[in-house]
Amino acid sequence: MTVVTPSNGATTVGESIRQALGDSLNNGAGAVLMAVVLVAATTLLVSSYGLRLSRSTGDFYVASRRVSPRMNASAVAGEYISAASFLGVAGLILVEGTYGLWFPVGYTAGFLTMLLFVAGPLRRSGAYTVPDFVTLRFGSPRLRVLTVLIVVLTGWLYIVPQLHGASLALSTTAGLGEWVGPVAVVLVVLAMVLPGGMRSVTLAQAIQYWIKLCALLIPLVFILLRLGTVEPTAAPDFSAVWTETSADGTDFYRTVSLVLALMLGTIGLPHVLVRFYTNPDGDAARRTTFLLLGLLSAFYVLPVTLGVIARAVFTGAEREAHAPDTALLRLPGALFDGAAGDLLTAVVAGGAFAAFLSTASGLVVSVSGVLSQEFFGGTVRGFRIGAVLAVALPLAIAMATSHVALAGAVAMVFTFTASAMAPLLLLGIWWAQVTARGAFAGMVTGAAASLVSLTAGLVLGEGSPGSVVLLYPAAWCVPLAFAAAVLVSRFGAGHPPAGTAVTLARLHLPER
Structure with a gap:
C-alpha cells in the first residue's frame, strides 16, 4: 500500500486510506470494494431491524428464546x-487433493x-451460557x-482466523493494507452487536448464509x-485432478484424527452452543x-466443486x-478476461466478507455473554463491555x-474444543x-494435552519427525x-452432585 506523506513528514491515517482506495479503484479493484461495502451495509441494515425488537436482557443474550x-x-x-469453509476448503482441495474433501464431511457430521x-x-x-449449564x-x-x-479462549482463538481471512481477502483482491480487513470486520461486528445483541445478530446471520450461498453459486x-x-x-484437464494426490502411512491417522476433531x-464451539438456547x-x-x-x-457442494475446478486450472508452479x-x-480472473472476471471476483470477495462477519459476530455474542455473566452482573451494559473485550x-x-x-x-481450534469441551x-x-x-x-487434561501438542507441532514444523501426531x-x-x-469420577474423591437424577430428567424429558 502506498502512503502519502505530508510536507511535515507525518503520515495520517485518513490520507493512507484515501490513497489505498484510490490505488484500488485505479487497478480495477473498485468492484470488490463496492461488494464489501454492500455486504457491510446490508448487514447493518438487517441488524438494525433486530434492534427494534431488542428490549430486554433476554433479547441480548438468547433473543428471548423465540x-x-x-x-x-x-x-x-x-x-x-x-x-475456513468459504475459502479454506477449496484451497485445501487445490493443494491436498482428496484429503481436502474430509473437511466438509467433518463439518457437516459435527x-x-x-x-x-x-x-x-x-x-x-x-x-x-455453557458455564450456566455447568452450574x-x-x-x-x-x-x-x-x-x-x-x-x-476458544472464542478468541476462533476469531483470529476470521480476521486473518479478511486481511488476506482484501489485500489480495483490492490491494489494501493487511490491517484494513481485520479493522473493517471488527468495526462492523461491533456496530451490529452492541445495539441489539443476539436479536440483531440472528437476523443478520440468517441473511448472510444466503449471501454466501449465492456468492459461490x-x-x-x-x-x-x-x-x-x-x-x-x-x-x-480434469482427468489428472486426483492422480497427483500422494499418500503415505500417516494419511489414515491424519484423516481419522481430523474427522474426530x-x-x-x-459440539464444543461456544457460538454454536449458544444458538440452541434461542429455540423455544x-x-x-x-x-x-x-x-x-x-x-x-x-452449501458445501459449492466450495468442493470450485476446489476441484481450481485444482484443474491451477497446475504446477501456479499452485505454489x-x-x-x-x-x-x-x-474467476483465471477463466474470464476484463469486467466479467472482475465482477465475479467481487461477488466471491463479498461472500467471503459475509463469512468473516457472520462467524465473528456469533463468537463475539457468545464470548461477551459469558464475560458479562461472570464479571459484569449479566446486564446489557456488561454485555456491551464484554463485546469490546471479545474483539x-x-x-x-x-x-x-x-x-x-x-x-x-x-481445525486446530476444533481439536482444542473436542479435547476440552x-x-x-x-x-x-x-x-x-x-x-x-x-x-x-477431563477438561484440564484435554485442554493441556491439545495445546501442548499443537504448539510443539507448530514449533517443529510440518514434515519433522512426529509432526503429524503433534499437529x-x-x-x-x-x-x-x-x-x-471417567477414571477420576469412578475412583477419585467426590460423588455425583446431589439432585443429579432430577437434573438429568430435566435434560431428557420433554418440556410438556
Missing part, C-alpha cells in the same frame, strides 16, 4: 460457515453429533471458572458455462439441527505462487501475527456418575480426556 427453527437454522449456518446427543438436552437446561449440572464454582476460561454457474464453451484443447469439536424448546432445537444439516450439505486460501478469489485481543493478535492456512487454523458436555448430559472432579480433570492430536487427546474424566 427464534423459529427455520430462522435459527439459517443463522447457525450463517455463523458456522466461516473463513451437527449430526449435535443432533443426536446435545441439541435437545442443552436447550431444555434453560441456561443462558446447573455440577454446582461447582471451580468447574464454572474453568469453563469460562475455556469458552473465552453465481460464479460456479458462469464458470461451468465458460468451461462448456471452450475448445477441448484449451479446457483444463471436526465431529466432536463442533428442545423439540425446536432438534428441528433446527435437522434443517441445518440440509443447509450445510447444500499464491496462498491456497486465495484460490477461489483468483479463479480487542484477537484484533491485536491478528495484526501482530502472520496468516496461517485458514482450514488448518480452524466434548467430555464435559457428553458425559454431563449422558452419564449420571460423572463428578465435578472428573469433569474438571493432529485429536485421535489421542480426546480419548485421553474422556479417560481422565
Whole structure:
C-alpha cells in the first residue's frame, strides 16, 4: 500500500486510506470494494431491524428464546460457515487433493453429533451460557471458572482466523493494507452487536448464509458455462485432478484424527452452543439441527466443486505462487478476461466478507455473554463491555501475527474444543456418575494435552519427525480426556452432585 506523506513528514491515517482506495479503484479493484461495502451495509441494515425488537436482557443474550427453527437454522449456518469453509476448503482441495474433501464431511457430521446427543438436552437446561449449564449440572464454582476460561479462549482463538481471512481477502483482491480487513470486520461486528445483541445478530446471520450461498453459486454457474464453451484443447484437464494426490502411512491417522476433531469439536464451539438456547424448546432445537444439516450439505457442494475446478486450472508452479486460501478469489480472473472476471471476483470477495462477519459476530455474542455473566452482573451494559473485550485481543493478535492456512487454523481450534469441551458436555448430559472432579480433570487434561501438542507441532514444523501426531492430536487427546474424566469420577474423591437424577430428567424429558 502506498502512503502519502505530508510536507511535515507525518503520515495520517485518513490520507493512507484515501490513497489505498484510490490505488484500488485505479487497478480495477473498485468492484470488490463496492461488494464489501454492500455486504457491510446490508448487514447493518438487517441488524438494525433486530434492534427494534431488542428490549430486554433476554433479547441480548438468547433473543428471548423465540427464534423459529427455520430462522435459527439459517443463522447457525450463517455463523458456522466461516473463513475456513468459504475459502479454506477449496484451497485445501487445490493443494491436498482428496484429503481436502474430509473437511466438509467433518463439518457437516459435527451437527449430526449435535443432533443426536446435545441439541435437545442443552436447550431444555434453560441456561443462558455453557458455564450456566455447568452450574446447573455440577454446582461447582471451580468447574464454572474453568469453563469460562475455556469458552473465552476458544472464542478468541476462533476469531483470529476470521480476521486473518479478511486481511488476506482484501489485500489480495483490492490491494489494501493487511490491517484494513481485520479493522473493517471488527468495526462492523461491533456496530451490529452492541445495539441489539443476539436479536440483531440472528437476523443478520440468517441473511448472510444466503449471501454466501449465492456468492459461490453465481460464479460456479458462469464458470461451468465458460468451461462448456471452450475448445477441448484449451479446457483444463480434469482427468489428472486426483492422480497427483500422494499418500503415505500417516494419511489414515491424519484423516481419522481430523474427522474426530471436526465431529466432536463442533459440539464444543461456544457460538454454536449458544444458538440452541434461542429455540423455544428442545423439540425446536432438534428441528433446527435437522434443517441445518440440509443447509450445510447444500452449501458445501459449492466450495468442493470450485476446489476441484481450481485444482484443474491451477497446475504446477501456479499452485505454489499464491496462498491456497486465495484460490477461489483468483479463479474467476483465471477463466474470464476484463469486467466479467472482475465482477465475479467481487461477488466471491463479498461472500467471503459475509463469512468473516457472520462467524465473528456469533463468537463475539457468545464470548461477551459469558464475560458479562461472570464479571459484569449479566446486564446489557456488561454485555456491551464484554463485546469490546471479545474483539480487542484477537484484533491485536491478528495484526501482530502472520496468516496461517485458514482450514488448518480452524481445525486446530476444533481439536482444542473436542479435547476440552466434548467430555464435559457428553458425559454431563449422558452419564449420571460423572463428578465435578472428573469433569474438571477431563477438561484440564484435554485442554493441556491439545495445546501442548499443537504448539510443539507448530514449533517443529510440518514434515519433522512426529509432526503429524503433534499437529493432529485429536485421535489421542480426546480419548485421553474422556479417560481422565471417567477414571477420576469412578475412583477419585467426590460423588455425583446431589439432585443429579432430577437434573438429568430435566435434560431428557420433554418440556410438556
